[in-house]
Amino acid sequence: xxxxxxxxxxxxxxxxxGLGAALTPILGHTVPRRTASFxxxxxxxxxxxxxxxxxxxVCLALVYVPSADQxxxxxxxxxxxxxxxxFLRAAxxxxxxxxxxxxxxxxxxxxxxxxxxxxxxxTWICGVFLLLCTLGMAFTGQVLxxxxxxxxxLGIGASIASRAPGIGPGLVHVLLGGPIIGGxxxxxxxxxxxxxxxxxxMALLGLHLWLVLRLGVNxxxxxxxxxxxxxxxxxxxxxxxxxxxxxxxxxxxxxxxAMAAVVLAVLVCAALFGPHGPRGFPDPTVIDTxxxxxxxxxxxxxxxxxxxxxxxxxxxLVGPVVAIGFLVALPFLSGAGEKSWLxxxxxxxxxxxxxxxxxxxxxxxxxxxxxxxxxGWSATxxxxxxxxxxxxxxxRGALVLQFKQCRNCHSLGxxxxxxxxxxxxxxxxxxxxxxxxxxxxxxxxMPAYGKNLxxxxxxxxxxxxxxxxxxxxxxxxxAAGPLLGPR
Amino acid sequence: xxxxxxxxAGSGAFLVLMLGFFVLGCDSxxxxxxxxxxxxxxxxxxxxxxxxxxxxxxxxxxxxGPALDLHDPVYLALVPPNRLRAVIEDGVPGTAMTAFAKxxxxxxxEPQIEALVQGMxxxxxxxxxxxGMALPPYAGPLGDPRRGAEVxxxxxxxxxxxxxxxxxxxHDIVDSSYLALVSDQALRSxxxxxxxxxxxxxxxxTRGSPLTSQQGSDVxxxxxxxxxxxxxxxxxxxxxx
Numbered sequence: 001x002x003x004x005x006x007x008x009x010x011x012x013x014x015x016x017x018g019l020g021a022a023l024t025p026i027l028g029h030t031v032p033r034r035t036a037s038f039x040x041x042x043x044x045x046x047x048x049x050x051x052x053x054x055x056x057x058v059c060l061a062l063v064y065v066p067s068a069d070q071x072x073x074x075x076x077x078x079x080x081x082x083x084x085x086x087f088l089r090a091a092x093x094x095x096x097x098x099x100x101x102x103x104x105x106x107x108x109x110x111x112x113x114x115x116x117x118x119x120x121x122x123t124w125i126c127g128v129f130l131l132l133c134t135l136g137m138a139f140t141g142q143v144l145x146x147x148x149x150x151x152x153x154l155g156i157g158a159s160i161a162s163r164a165p166g167i168g169p170g171l172v173h174v175l176l177g178g179p180i181i182g183g184x185x186x187x188x189x190x191x192x193x194x195x196x197x198x199x200x201x202m203a204l205l206g207l208h209l210w211l212v213l214r215l216g217v218n219x220x221x222x223x224x225x226x227x228x229x230x231x232x233x234x235x236x237x238x239x240x241x242x243x244x245x246x247x248x249x250x251x252x253x254x255x256x257x258a259m260a261a262v263v264l265a266v267l268v269c270a271a272l273f274g275p276h277g278p279r280g281f282p283d284p285t286v287i288d289t290x291x292x293x294x295x296x297x298x299x300x301x302x303x304x305x306x307x308x309x310x311x312x313x314x315x316x317l318v319g320p321v322v323a324i325g326f327l328v329a330l331p332f333l334s335g336a337g338e339k340s341w342l343x344x345x346x347x348x349x350x351x352x353x354x355x356x357x358x359x360x361x362x363x364x365x366x367x368x369x370x371x372x373x374x375x376g377w378s379a380t381x382x383x384x385x386x387x388x389x390x391x392x393x394x395x396r397g398a399l400v401l402q403f404k405q406c407r408n409c410h411s412l413g414x415x416x417x418x419x420x421x422x423x424x425x426x427x428x429x430x431x432x433x434x435x436x437x438x439x440x441x442x443x444x445x446m447p448a449y450g451k452n453l454x455x456x457x458x459x460x461x462x463x464x465x466x467x468x469x470x471x472x473x474x475x476x477x478x479a480a481g482p483l484l485g486p487r
Numbered sequence: 488x489x490x491x492x493x494x495x496a497g498s499g500a501f502l503v504l505m506l507g508f509f510v511l512g513c514d515s516x517x518x519x520x521x522x523x524x525x526x527x528x529x530x531x532x533x534x535x536x537x538x539x540x541x542x543x544x545x546x547x548x549x550x551x552g553p554a555l556d557l558h559d560p561v562y563l564a565l566v567p568p569n570r571l572r573a574v575i576e577d578g579v580p581g582t583a584m585t586a587f588a589k590x591x592x593x594x595x596x597e598p599q600i601e602a603l604v605q606g607m608x609x610x611x612x613x614x615x616x617x618x619g620m621a622l623p624p625y626a627g628p629l630g631d632p633r634r635g636a637e638v639x640x641x642x643x644x645x646x647x648x649x650x651x652x653x654x655x656x657x658h659d660i661v662d663s664s665y666l667a668l669v670s671d672q673a674l675r676s677x678x679x680x681x682x683x684x685x686x687x688x689x690x691x692x693t694r695g696s697p698l699t700s701q702q703g704s705d706v707x708x709x710x711x712x713x714x715x716x717x718x719x720x721x722x723x724x725x726x727x728x
Contacts, residue, residue: 378543384551388685391658393665396583398553400668402543403583436721455720456667462721463664 026213027252030244034220036251039113041258042106043212048259049099050205052266053137054198056092064144066190068183071146075278090270096138098266100296103134108351114339115218117227121331123211126204128327133201138296140193146186147278153297154185155447163313216240217251221339229336299361306364376407376416383413390467397464400457404449412468420446427469431476435462533606536599544583549611550684554583555676560613561689562680565625571604579670623679623690623700629671630701635709638702642692651713656686663715674707 014020063082065074078085107127110116116124139157143150154176161171177184219239245251307315341348382398390398401407401423409419416422430438439461442448453461469475530536542552549558556562575595578586587593588600595603639651648654651661659665678698681689691697698706 375539376543378541379539381542381547382544382553384546387546387551387553390553391653391662391665392660392669393658393662395553396665396668399544399583402553403585407543432721454667454718456664456718459664459718459721460668 027248028246029213030240031217031247031251032219032239033243033245035217036245036254037220038254038258039109040217040251041255042102042109044255045258045262046099046103046106047205048263049095049102049266050201052095052263053092053099056088056095057194057198059088060092061194066144066186068146068186071144071186072278075145075147079275086275087270089275090273091267092141093276094266094269094273096141097295098262098269100134100138102262103131107131108355110218111351112341112344112348113218113221114227114341114344116331117337117339118229118232118331118335120211120215120218121335123208123215124331125328126208126211128324130201130204130208132324133197133204135296136197137193137201140189140197142297143189144186144193145276145278149277164317217247218339221341223338223340223342225340226338227336295362299358302361302364306361376409377402377405380407380412380415383415386412386464386468390464393460394464394467397460397462400453400461401464404453404457404461409446423465423468425469427466427475429476432462432466434476435465531598531602533602533610536595536603537606540587540595541603546684549607555673555680556682556684557607558611559680559683560611560616561683562676563608563612564614564617565622565680566676567625568604568608570625571607572600575600575603579673582668582670582673623698623703625676625679626672627675627700627704627707629708629711630704630706632705632708632712634702635705635707635712638698638706639709642696642698642702643706646687651710660710661713663713663718666710666714667718671707671711674710675703678703678707 060078063074063078063085065071075089078089080086082088110124110127139153142153158172158176161175162168164171175185175188176182177188216236219236304316338344382402386398387395406423407416409417411418411422412424414422426435436458438446439453439458440448440450442450466475537549538547541557544552544554545557546552546554550556574584576586576588576593577591578584578593585593587595589596639647640649643651643657644654646654646657647660648657651659653659677687679690681687683689690703
């Protein structure tokens with residue numbers, strides 16, 4: 001009886017909407033037989049992860065408070081107060097990591113199988129923008145955690161934006177909702193993360209899927225079978241006619257297995273490793289130094305740490321434009337010809353090199369020298385040789401150095417962080433002017449402390465650093481003449 | 488299709504199991520965050536607490552650091568334990584001594600702060616050495632700067648120079664930037680407890696004529712009178728002329 005009732009409802013719905021009739025041909029459309037392969041599941045796996053992100057994200061948004069003074073607390077509540085709230089956060093976090101990862105694998109597969117070539121150029125370009133949107137989601141999501149990492153990530157983002165010639169300050173204003181990171185910044189990022197980018201993502205995704213259906217799944221590339229703009233479509237039709245299989249269930253089964261596997265993997269990771277952070281309340285008055293971006297940005301972070309300072313602005317501003325431009329132009333640069341990776345050694349090599357570089361940089365990013373020593377400021381003593389015989393002002397300078405957490409990045413007497421150069425002997429390398437400039441303006445991966453130090457603190461700090469030179473080496477001086485200013 | 492059916496039944500059972508697992512409140516999976524990382528590793532060990540939270544500024548062994556030597560029997564005899572507790576909890580505003588209490592945004596719990604206070608008193612104080620001596624009070628109001636100048640000339644000038652701008656055995660102590668970064672109590676603490684690790688004597692001085700509490704207040708007032716209303720940024724843009 002209930003069975004019959006359900007069938008009746010289904011029939012009624014189908015009669016009024018006609019959705020079933022519209023969807024059946026989609027599910028049943030024929031695809032080349034060899035594409036029913038596990039090589040072709042990464043796209044749908046990414047889609048599954050996206051669905052998981054939407055589901056967990058909506059649940060999180062029910063509790064999350066996007067205001068500067070409550071965001072952190074609401075995450076702490078999710079972690080400890082709400083039943084399984086931590087699991088929700090963990091699933092969203094690991095889901096985002098997995099989505100980026102699987103999406104990159106999908107792109108690599110598409111690249112190596114030549115699937116971006118004629119006539120699927122637009123599908124590829126759409127995919128490039130989907131990648132950008134996903135990275136945008138990852139970045140804005142990290143900011144919503146609103147902890148010290150978020151603060152740091154934003155600080156770096158803002159300092160990159162501020163280097164854009166001419167429009168820099170305006171760009172920072174748009175990004176942060178003001179000249180500094182504050183409550184408005186969070187509202188802005190919340191809107192972008194929850195409304196703007198997801199809407200864009202879904203629209204692009206719709207277009208992407210439509211294109212896949214319209215142009216057909218890329219056939220298995222055969223070495224020697226070249227893509228010719230004149231004949232390709234006809235040959236593809238013929239192959240599907242001759243040797244096609246219905247997408248559902250033959251190919252779809254593998255997709256579904258893969259989708260279940262990635263989602264399960266995310267849930268298991270979430271259960272075993274738990275949520276990420278929030279790590280420490282962001283206190284805008286203390287420049288915190290826990291620059292640990294989520295792993296997909298780690299390689300960028302290592303790259304910036306390694307780049308010589310003078311190339312940085314150029315690479316930061318030009319690099320992304322070139323990279324995106326190249327990805328978009330790719331299907332037009334090599335839109336026809338050989339598809340099989342067996343006959344495209346150059347492409348394979350390029351992909352391998354990029355992977356290797358990103359992998360190596362990620363490795364470097366995770367190893368300690370690039371990440372500061374969190375308790376360096378209170379746990380690493382100022383070596384007594386730098387205390388004895390110093391003036392009261394210089395001693396206060398040493399205290400500022402500790403308090404402002406310079407030691408988290410800089411070592412003295414072999415103790416302290418290794419992110420910046422050791423400060424022993426810094427006075428014989430830099431003049432007083434250069435020391436002041438470095439502290440106030442930062443640069444070369446060091447935050448600018450200008451707004452966070454009082455004039456007296458700067459004076460004391462620099463006075464102390466000027467005592468850091470080997471006994472037999474003189475203090476560096478400007479050629480212009482005697483040093484000026486107080487003291 | 489028999490195989491398909493049993494497969495479906497298998498995965499269905501698996502799903503139900505997984506769901507039951509989470510929904511029925513199996514809330515003790517390894518990924519569940521600990522109440523707080525610090526609390527998990529909560530230590531009451533004085534040595535560890537001191538080494539991770541204080542050694543950076545007060546020195547590895549409580550002396551020869553840039554901030555006051557806490558490993559000093561004279562200081563520990565003078566300071567009331569409640570004051571120690573309060574300073575660690577609330578810090579000294581405007582200086583590098585931050586508030587360490589959890590409620591004040593620091594990282595130490597009430598019992599940990601108590602462990603620090605008791606640890607310092609147990610290890611570093613020495614009641615015997617000061618037995619029977621009249622000790623100046625730890626705190627006191629600011630005195631009269633003019634009388635302070637006289638106290639300075641007799642008790643301090645020999646080391647810090649005639650004007651306080653530095654002399655044979657001590658450096659400048661009236662620098663406006665220094666004075667902007669130090670509290671009145673810290674000045675008093677140095678004057679009465681000294682910095683024996685650096686060669687600065689306590690209230691008993693070097694010549695056997697101890698400072699009275701009033702003289703201490705006066706000389707601190709004299710130092711404080713050198714504070715500048717506005718302390719300028721160091722100049723660095725361009726050499727003048």
